Amino acid sequence: MRKRILLLSFFYPPDLSAGSFRAKALVDALCEQAAGEVDIDVLTTQPNRYHAHAHAHVSEALAVEEQGCVRIRRVQLPVHKSGFVDQAKAFASFTYQASRFAGEGRYDVVVATSSRLMTAVLGAWIAYRQRGRLYLDIRDIFVENLGELFSPLVSNPLMVAFGVLERWAIRRADKVNLVTAGFLGYFQPRYAKQQFSLHSNGVDKDFIDFPLSGYEHVSGDQPLRVLYAGNVGDGQGLHLIIPALARRLRGRVQFRIVGAGGRLEALREAVASGALDNVELIAPVAREQLLAMYHQADVLFLHLNDFNAFRRVLPSKLFEYAATGKPIWAGVRGYAAGFIKSEISNATLFSPCDIDDAVEALERLRLEQVPRPEFVERYARSRIMRSMAEDVLALVEDVS
Structure with a gap:
């Protein structure tokens, strides 16, 4: 039976x-x-x-x-x-x-x-x-x-x-x-x-064969394209860091935030009140469109709010980020920080909600696409x- x-x-x-x-x-x-x-x-x-x-x-x-x-x-x-x-x-x-x-x-x-x-x-x-x-x-x-x-x-x-x-x-x-x-x-x-x-x-099958074009960002008149894709809630705390980072890095960085969640309106209001023209807020998109956005990005951004409970967490987003080979700019502590250090090359860490540390971490990134085949195979x-x-x-x- x-x-x-x-x-x-x-x-x-x-x-x-x-x-x-x-x-x-x-x-x-x-x-x-x-x-x-x-x-x-x-x-x-x-x-x-x-x-x-x-x-x-x-x-x-x-x-x-x-x-x-x-x-x-x-x-x-x-x-x-x-x-x-x-x-x-x-x-x-x-x-x-x-x-x-x-x-x-x-x-x-x-x-x-x-x-x-x-x-x-x-x-x-x-x-x-x-x-x-x-x-x-x-x-x-x-x-x-x-x-x-x-x-x-x-x-x-x-x-x-x-x-x-x-x-x-x-x-x-x-x-x-x-x-x-x-x-x-x-x-x-x-x-x-x-x-x-x-x-x-x-790593989902959509990301297993992510094209590795040998991209390298050339500094010049074009700002660095930084992408975050995922939930926009208390857990991510984007409303606590993106507005301040955008203000500090105006002219150097263009942020693209793709997602929705309980703190999206708080983020939207902070962006509007600061007249921050280097932050683009985009509603959730289908996988095909998201893949195209990953292709266009120079750097992938990740952030978890500074909660003690989140020191045990490993964001699922990290796996598809890593599979793209793109540089990763991550504001995390605890287990996630240790995982990134040991498993993911060309990723820099900063303390959550710390603007100065975040800017310093961005400066340490190599602005190039780096294959991570061992990571993709393992995960x-x-x-x-x-x-x-x-x-x-x-x-x-x-x-x-």
């Missing part, structure tokens, strides 16, 4: 996010390794990661779609933005609909890939109800982050409540994967009996997902 896997992911293509691309790559790897032996149901949402992009692509996302051994069901969420309350309402809707749909079937293994904890909790609840095996893929430390995002009056009760949910989900899981070794310092002391695997983010997402799929399928084989 064919075994059944349920995969829960709040984001899935055509949505644009690291979680979306990761979930799709895992599904592809599962199908490749277990074709004809398992059926996979994916429960996800209609595109909603970025409102403008979701609106433009809603006609492309079928509510129910079948692709070989995979059936994808996308639930419709209420209109929401990136605020905490709006996101909570959206997830409550996803939980209700996903639980109802999951109850229509019987699953041997439930897989949940989760950044903000609650998808993991939902997966644990469905696996508990169905007496199935549970595989969790943890992509962020939600509970610890709450302490950075809110005042103690708000964060303390939230951390207690969500801490209970985290403990229940992690202890319920048969296997737990962490997306970065930086998370071990948080999870291992709390869950000493749990075994953790480390299947990281990686090819297809290879990482094959290994992760093997872990999932081992649970399937254990089901009697």
